[in-house]
Amino acid sequence: MIRPEPQHHQQENHVIDADDYWAKRGTVSWRDLQPAVEDPAGPLWLNGYSSSYGHNDRVPEDRANGLPRSLYLVRPDELMLVVASEGGDFGPPRRRVRARFKLCGHSYCLVVTDPWMERQCLAKSDGETKLDDALLCVSLGEAFHGFPYKLAAAVITAQRAGG
Secondary structure (H helix, E strand, O other), X not given: OOEEOOEOOEOOOEEOOOOOOOOOOOOOOHHHHHHHOOOOOOXXXXXXXXXXXXXXXXXXXXXXXXXXXXXXXXXXXXXXXXXXXXXXXXXXXXXXXXXXXXXXXXXXXXXXXXXXXXHHHHOOOOEEEEEOOEEEEEEEEEXXXXXXXXXXXXXXXXXXXXX
């Protein structure tokens, strides 16, 4: 990485050196990952703003710009991965994966953007899959039509982490 380059609410952003190549150096075990889990001790950023299919899944752009961070690694309660068709008002419906969960007493339903988990879920029929023990990397993405959306950027299980 060349340097930090925070933008708006995404304070973790960095400029990556395009002349350098990333190499996988290893993996982190499920056990070793546990100390990195965070407790936001309240809502994920600001609640009370929901899209048509989500719940507490977005923040008005003018309120997001004052937020100090855009990433959390959390252990949600009652995590369900939900596959369903969405949309259809302005084009064909699209199957989408959402993470429905509770955290610190707040309910959420966020789009899953984890490519591996999305492929696994979309290969199955529409419905719900309960995950008893999983971690979510939750991100507050770039603004889209005036709202940065809260996203389940990674769904990590003990099995996926390699035990």
